[in-house]
Amino acid sequence: MTSTQNVIFIYLVNFIINVNPNPVDNGATIETKQLLSILRSFSKDTHRFLFGQHKATMTGCEGGHSPYSIHKRNNHTSWTFTEGQVNIHSEDKLCDIKDLTGEYPSVIGFDLGDLSSRSLAxxxxLIKRAANRGLIVTVSWHMRNPLNGGSPWTTDDHSHTNLSHTVRRLLDGGDNHLKFKQVLNQAADFFLSLHDAKGNLIPVLFRPFHEMDGNWFWWGTGNRVQNTPDDYKRLFRLIVHHMRDIRKVHNLLYVYSPSKTNDKENYLQFYPGDSSVDVLGYDYYFKAPFSPAITDFQSRIAHIADLAKSKGKSAAISEIGITSSGLQKHHRFWTDHVLTQILSLKNASISYIMAWMNQCGAHSDVVRVPYRGHEASSEFLKFYHHAATIFGSEMKRISIVPQIVG
Known part of the structure; x- marks a missing residue:
């Protein structure tokens, strides 16, 4: 540790110790409260934030080799971690970010998906291995429609099932409420099975049913499903109640993350209330060529950070990137359009930001974060080396704080 890093570490530890966590789950584990303390500390720090990527150790675009499942295309070898590797206790050595920077991201995302035994295994x-490295784990949920098992994306659900008011039908009194509770129980079982090397439950940032203000998911709005903001609020509260109060899952922090709102009023349109949310998130994607303008991104960050501060919550950019393989042309995206803009807002603090996963396979490449050898890799290294960005190696030190009693 250099002298500069040592000063930063001491500053962060003192900062975290003096943050009083107050999660929506009064029975939250000590480790979960500790995680919230870390997030709250960064939500008060305008100079530093955690950087993460979805499925960073589960799939990637370069360096693939046995026993990973691999595909060779366009002079690079993509890879996917397999169930067979779980069975042989394989090292999860591959990670595009680590291969480029030498470090894992500080936050790693996963997804419950269809709750298949293979995927969950x-x-x-990988969650256990991430936690044992001191990394933060976040889990989203692209759940299949409980009504018919159809796709999370309404445009991909070609069944003849009447999907009208899907969310309402999952709530208490709805004709699919019991089926939905069974699905929630599967998720609860999974969360309760996550133990670190010391036997403690691993704290998880749980981000269910994100981007609800869009029309692409069955839990969204403005589509044939005809959900309402009130339906969504009740759904989110139901999930929190079932996990926290019925199943006694006490290792979750709850993340709320819309994607289209442009002011505080719209952001809160689907908000289930302060008693159900720990982290105010936002999913933001630039389009290539850049649209909307950078000022739009800045104003939305400012709104969320200000709201989080007023509510005593943490703020996060729960997904961020550029669409249409924009990174191929805009090599300085992560420095010019993300880092610089976050730091330009003097009073806006973000606890973490997360890129979506790299998806490279036999037929297509979608690169969200550069891998080693990618055209944008040298520019991303500038993002990595900046004092504001926190990657995995610092997490073991940041996480070493006195246990929080109560």
């Missing part, structure tokens, strides 16, 4: 294995 892989993710449970």
């Amino acid at each position: 892989i993710q449970k294995y």
Whole structure:
């Protein structure tokens, strides 16, 4: 540790110790409260934030080799961690970010998906390894429609099922309420199975049913499903109640993350209330060529950070990137359009930001974060080396704080 890093570490530890966590779950584990303290500390720091990527150790675009599942295309070898590797206790050595920077991201995302035993076995294995490295784990949920098992994306659901008011039908009194509770129980079982090397439950940032203000998911609005903001609020509260109060899952922090709102009033349109949310998130994607303008991104960050501060919550950019393979042309995206803009807002503090996963396979490449050898890799290294960005190696030190009693 250099002298500069040592000063930063001491500053962060003192900062975190003096943050009083107050999660929406009064029975939250000590480790979960500790995680919230870390997030709250960064939500008060305008100079530093955690950087993460979804499925960073589960799939990537370069360096693939056995026993990973691999595809060779366009002079690079993509890879996917397999269930077979779980069975042989394989090292999860591959990670595009680590291969480029030498460090894992400080936050790693996973997804419950369809709750298949194969997928959950892989993710449970990788979550435990991430937690043992001191990394922060976040879990989203692209749930299949409980009404018919159809796709999370309404445009991909070609069944003849009447999907009208899907969310309302999952709530208490709805004709699919019991089926939905069974699905929630599967998720609860998964969360309760996550233990670190010391036997403690691993704290998880749980981000269910994100981007609800868009029309692409069955839990969204403005589509044939005809959900309402009130339906969504009740759904989110139901999830928190079931996990926290019925199943006694006390290792979750709850993240709320819309994607289209442009002011505080719109942001709160689907908000389930302060008693159900720990982190105010936002999913933001630039389009290539850049649209909307950078000022739009800045104003939305400012709104969320200000709201979080007023509510005593943490603020996060729960997804961020550029669409249409924009990174191929805009090599300085992560420095010019993300880092510089976050730091330009003097009074806006963000606890973490997360890129979506790199998706490279036999037929297509979608690169969200550069891998080693990618055209944008040298520019991303500038993002990595900046004092504001926190990657995995610092997490073990940041996480070493006195246990929080109560």
